[in-house]
Amino acid sequence: MAKHKGRGFACINYPIGMNLGGDPSQALVHSTPDGKFMVSLSSIDLGQGMKSVTRQIAAETLGVPVSDVFVDTADSDTGPHCMGSFASRGTHRVGNAVIRAATEARAQLLEAAADELEVNAADLDVDGRGNIHVKGAPSRSITVADTAIAAQFRQGRTVSGRGIFLIPPSEANPETGEMTPVSCFAHGAIVVDLEVDEETGEIAVLELNSAYEVGRALNPKLVEQQLVGGAWMGISHALYETTEPYYPSREHGPVDFNSYLMPGPGDLAPHNIAIIERPAEDAPFGGKGPGEMCANPVIPAVANAVYDAVGVRCDELPITPEKILRGIRANGGARPRGARH
């Protein structure tokens, strides 16, 4: 009895966001009296890093330090409308809305500073460190904090901005069926190397090699981490996880973490990732979302690698040892690399 190595490939063109009757998200930005900025969103950060990325986007657009920006999310009673955190749309849709809101707030900030410095707002610039100065004359300056205080306590003016980003609904052309469901695609490709034990049907994933095109990686560490974690989830879906019963009836299905199979920290395979940056035109600073596509292509790549290893084509998930053994038996034996008996 032998273990057979197999290699599988898969690639993905992943649509960012969706378009079923329009896909809007809104953002509100306002300054506090001490010159910090609050970004209000209804989008939810489930740990994917949207709060970090929208914070960076707001700081970059406002021209203030990241540490002076705060993001408040996920109260749909008090926040501006958002379609939600799904379809890998957060960075793209919400990020664009934040740019618009922050742009309006920045204009008001410069208007307030212009009043204090007695210059034209068009002649002002921010230094990204909390100061506003006259272009070409850095000594003629005022801090963002002093500007916020002046705006709110002397000038009676808000420093705030509203932003919405909408992918409008796209109806299908009744003649041709043509439509534009998606404005922005991210891309990925993955190679999975694994080993199948033809006696037990068990699979050991040996190595992952992947390349992902994510527009611009706005926060490279977060992107990398999401790709690593997402691929792990993909493997988990391909080989272990299901809420359906394993065998033989539903009552034997998993009901808790004891019986719900997942790979643990000892089942990890090395994962080498190449992040390819090709900034997207309609994306905030070019960044799309790695999002769901970090898990999706792993599944077909694993299925292909299993086929390569033992010649069994599984079209139901998860690919359990039982399915592999039944497949090997139906084929009259393992067929490594497409070998025929």
Added chain:
Amino acid sequence: MSKSPVSFELNGSETSLFVEGGQNLLDALRRGVGDLTPKFGCNQGTCGACTVLIDGQPFLSCLVLAVNAEGRSIETAAGLSDGPSLHPLQQAFIDGFAAQCGYCTPGMLLAAKTLLDRNPNPAREEIAEAISGNLCRCTGYAPIIDAILSAAEIVRRSNRP
């Protein structure tokens, strides 16, 4: 149900509270003391999110009766940092982006601390073994293992005379 007094040391401070007979330590820490760093995950001892150290050993606080904490020394993730200066594990988790949603992080930190207290020079496989009782659904574990490896290096350097 009648309540019993229980006293223990929590992160170096003497702590006393009344607990119910069937109340687990996790609930006593979260609701009784207000230390929210032990997380409520499965409440049946399978996820590791509620891990605390009792006399230096990791325990699932959801499976420990609060009354049994009498006289013990308990450490939670809230006690890891020394004022503003973070424990090397905490710093390594931040630097290595070893958390996404962060729910498993307090338990991971304490599982890792137990390992490093015992063995400041662990191999990758030993780290995987040490955190195998702690579920993480976001990171795929690799960044957590990397962070613990780099924290171990910092701990070793600071232990050097």
